[in-house]
Amino acid sequence: MFGTLNEIELERLIAGQWVGRIACCDNGKPYMVPISYAYDGTFIYCHSDEGRKVNIMRRNPQVCFQVDEMKDMANWKSVVMEGFFEEITDPKERNDAMLTLLNRYLPVISSVTTHLGEHWPFYPDDASAIDGLIFKIRIQSKFGKFESNTLSPAIPG
């Protein structure tokens, strides 16, 4: 069966995934890439290098962000969000957003002890020392769909 995700299922899906896809428009030409993210219940936070998508979003901040969970072709959930790109430049807000991202990611990255006795990955002493751009997506709308099918074995007539 096909259906629409309710509010709780939709929030759970966004909070539960690590990678989404972000789409933007460059003078009528769509561009999209996968990107890791963290969700605090209000904003989507992302870390990015400078490059094509950031250049496009600075000119046109309208974005579409999509997250899904695909078990197989007949069992999946997907949510499509529309919103606006906002670059985070305030040092305090950037630091908080970076910690939101680190708190989401570091626990799921395999940890090793290097031959120098360091643990990798590690929390930096100062999150502001991490290079790159931090942005958030101000979500305007969310819409989720699912397909769920259990093929039961045939009952011989």
Added chain:
Amino acid sequence: MFGTLNEIELERLIAGQWVGRIACCDNGKPYMVPISYAYDGTFIYCHSDEGRKVNIMRRNPQVCFQVDEMKDMANWKSVVMEGFFEEITDPKERNDAMLTLLNRYLPVISSVTTHLGEHWPFYPDDASAIDGLIFKIRIQSKFGKFESNTLSPAIPG
């Protein structure tokens, strides 16, 4: 390590996946959804119902199509394609495209025998009897990236 997929890796990735994401632009506003597809080495073929994405692509046929394979956060491949939406209306071409899609999908869908003795899913006698819209994407560019990391266990000093 990060890197760029070469031509062979890129073609293999597109041919090997079943679901991609298609993005389009609606007067400067991006829209994107996951969609199943088949690739014949030249075109991406998709089946769709009428709706928002089709309405947008009929007005602005520029699309971005993205396919990936995500093992984990540190091991993934992704390809981003830019191209044009082309609706298939010619009956012969529509039938061929539908068979390309069926040949890709039916083998990976679990098969059951219903209580009526029918096998489901089944090849239709006439692919033109299947409802919905068939379109192809005329690909203009492809660009693929990967990340590959093997975390080796720590060797105690």
